Amino acid sequence: MQLMEIVLFILLAGLPYYFLLRKFISYDKIFIISTLLLLVGLFIKFQTGLQCSWACITISLISALITFYVALKTTNLYRLSYHFLFINAPVFLLIDIKYSIYYAVALIITLIGLYFIGTYYKRNYGSANFANISGLAIKTPFVGFVLRIYLISLALYPPFPNSVFLFNSFLKNETSYMWYVVLAIVIFSNFFIAMRILTNTVFGKPNKIIFYSDIKGKERLAHFFIIILLTIWGLNGLMEVLR
């Protein structure tokens, strides 16, 4: 493994988080920092044109699986937003920079939406944790709707941009066994975590002790804006597929 690969791995797979950030920085800020680190990593990859070795990708897969396990232990949307980033690290290391950027943009837009939903939870229910906040689809239809869009997108359902770019990168490149392993693990992890959130908070019976309140005003517009961005990016992805 080259030094640059190690740097990339550190930036993308959440190592700063595990060894440093979580001890010193409040977890609601880690998503922003991790996103910045991802962008820096992609910039380095773009500049150097680096192709990662199998060893690097294998290590990042192990790290993704650990993150997946950690993500299963939490029900906090702030935490889950950066766990999603780390789980997808093997993809960024594996695929071409062009597709990495496409996929990263889609992922970041969706996660910003999820992060904002976390903010909404915190404001209304005291925390970004979705434990015991069920039945949003019934009680707060707008939150239920936008959260469904974000989670379905994160779960890599076509034709949402995340899946379009991910699958496109696999179609447009020469693949190997490692590609399939990465694809299988990333799809499974994303799908499982996203569906876990969806079934626990969007669906289910509303909790009687919670006073539900839907998103209104500017915040609603912000989510519309994110969904429009996702749509545009998704259309761009479809054009890319057809090219």
Added chain:
Amino acid sequence: MIKENINKVKHIIPHYWPIKTFIHHNPLKAFEKLKFKDAVEKAKEIFESNVYMDPQYYIDLYMSGTIREDIFEKILTEFLEKHGYEKYFYEAKQFLIEISPLWEKYKYLEPEISDGKDFLKRCLYEQLKEKEDDELLKDLTKSMTFYEIHDALFDTNLKELIEKDIIEYITRFLDEEQTTLSMYQRNLGMFNTFKYFEGVNIPENAEEFIEKSLNKLKVKDKEKYILNHLLKQAGWAGFIGYREEDKLYPFQQEYPASTIDYLAVRFFYEDKYISKQKINDFEKLNEYINKNKSLSILKLLKYKGVLLPKYVDLLESGKDPEYILKLYKDEQFDLKINQILNIRQIISRFDKGIVDFAKFMYLLKENEGYIWLKSLEDSYIHFYVAEFKSNLKTREKPYLAASVFCIDVRSESIRRYIEKIGPYSTYGAAGFFGVPITFIEFDKGHEQFLCPAIVKPSNVVFELPKKGYEEYKTRKKAFKVLKSVLNDLKNNPYTPFIMVEAVGWLFGINLFGKTLAPLKIERFFSKFRPKKPKTVYTLDKLSEKEVEEFAVKIHLKIIHEVLISKLKRAVSNEEITNVWKHIIFGEPLNVKDVDDVLIEILKTKYNITKEDFEEQKAKLRQVGFTLEEKVNFVKNFLFSIGLTKEFPKFVFVFGHGSKSDNNPFESALDCGACGGNVGIVNARVISMMANDEKVREKLKEEGIDVPEYTKFIPGMHNTTTDELELEDIEILNKEEKELLKKVKEDFDKASSKSRLERAKTLPNTKTEEDIFTKSCDWSEPRPEWGLSKNMAFYIGKRETTKNIPLFNRFFLHSYNWEEDLKGDILTNIFSGPLVVGEWINMEHYFSTVDNEIYGAGSKVYHNIVSKVGVFFGNYSDLRIGLPEQTVNLEDKAYHEPVRLITFVEAPLEIVKKAMQKSAFSNPLIKNEWVRLIVIDKEKNKIYLYENEDFKFLTSL
């Protein structure tokens, strides 16, 4: 000992009847000995359910005027007077209408009063403080099983594993031929078969095994723990409970199951998974909890869904549980303080201290459901009393025909239109028309009990084809062969692949046809279906000689088949008779190749015994009716509806049934009084009896002179399409048939009008065609509204209710008190139809107030399981009650949950007598599960039964 514990608690679980004969029932039947208000409170705690609608529901009805303001105020005043708060009427009203719907919201608003908040907190501390840890723990775990507590405390997933295993076993054991691969040796009983199923050597019987398991778990309160287990899958427990008590249920006779067996299975699986855990009994668990009290409480709160997310965050980040629990308790206390202070700011006129205010507020909150419910019911009572009072007596005229319908609410509109259209009178009676029968349909082998579930029939009726039915036989055979081939192909592991390619397109026609044009495709395919031939019923008793002959024939037929299969040669009649006589009378055996082993097989496996012979004879003696029985049934029927003189030319007796496609709940739409079956059979039986000359002669002797020209014609009322079909019209002469044509035309008009009226209430339905389409559309969740919106029961003369549109919300039972001075007929109505009405009403009530607990949930997720009911997905509890689509429309309640408002038109004394004599309905009335109103036309007074007394309501 364990058996006693089980017997004490098992009745709490409501019985569930198999879905093929869906019986509406009160899910809180076990609580009927309590006053309604107390019973629902108790049930609320046990089932953790809602028992009233949300306050907003009632407020909407209040705002729309359905709940009358004066009545609501009167009930509220009475309530406040009872509790010494009469001075605070306006405050109470404001609380119920403005504050209560936003009850939770006031917790989260910061009150403006900041001065003296600490003082107020101190004042309210005793009132509102959170429970002590031990008390809280007891409260949290009171309805939990060991594995649930384990899951909560140690983040395991045992519940899913245990319940999944239990459901897998019981669904396979209780299967009623849904699967092609049945479980072996089910005849051994549920727990004995289970030992083979699991391959375990358990020497104990079920009872001993339960005792052993409970001891191993170190359970202290065994009775409570058993109840907790039963409540986990209340649907399945209810179905097993039903089977256990219905000794005649064929599958129970063949594959016995019991609550004890079911519990033994549950405890086996609990032990299987728990024994692998480090903490595997209550002693160890309690030890752990005592050492980690705060953490345990927090984890239990999280499991129960009451721990707010921010505390879950703190738990996740590993903060000290004691600190988190203190924060939680403090916040809960603060929230309650906020709530009181915020509300106090709005209700500022309350002139007592804050502690009294809190008490006042909680008292109202606890009782608001009942106050609203009673207000709603009383509003309807007053409305209809006024309607009945103002209803002008219609001029009696000679009627051409009388039509007797079931009391079912769905008969109301069509009765109203029939009466409007021509010279017709209508009557209402329980849809089995007072004749409980065991019916064996032509071409079917099984028995149907055509009577209310609380009645056991003692007469058997066979249906036999009248004449040649070759075409039917040929078509039926062809269909049977086709079905059997398709089933074989489907169930073979390899053939489905080929089948899809080869014949899949054939199904495509049906698939697309039923989806795109259901009505057309239904009409097309109905042409090819075998049409049942004309049939007659065996209404006469068999002679003793015939009984003997038939009983022998049954045995001889079995012996014949067994001998042929075992001996592989032709067998003569003499040989068969000799074998039979040898077994039954011990005569010497003279048949070649038949040894003792074969005789033993005949005795044990095929039940050819003296006892069975006697049993067969006893059964055969039940076939048909004696003349006295026939006379009694007809007489009681006519007396019960008050039709004893001035008979018209035709008396139509309409049974009813429904029509829908892809609807597991179809029998819920059929006749409840016929045990969830179609009512045409009972209509035909009573008509055949009433047309019998000998019966009429005897009736004449008893004072009922049915003229020769009067003909009883049975018919069928399709409640989905409101079509009226007449049967057995071949008994009419040419002139009568001509006359009938005109009547039929009028009936068609009435059907059409009734359909149009009903179309207005059904979603996406505008025309009559839409109604017909719904009856055959396989994607239709609401082919009809069924008994939804049922509200009241009228027992009395039709003249009082005639011409008043009751919008299919009333059960209408005809009754003429002038012919029932002893109150016997009313007693029968109270004991049968009223009880059935209450079951239907309560089923709808509870399915509406909490569809998750008492209802069947959404049809969207239903799958048929074991052919006994439905469950969600691929495993869940058996869903009892009514589906969401039956009681709700677009997430709002369509059914209006009220107790059955029962109007009885009779002198008060007769009603009192009937109440005393009716053991079934007496507790229902006394405990106010039904609201009773007596319309005493003799005294010109109307009474309302309340608090075990008849109160004068108004004058007539």
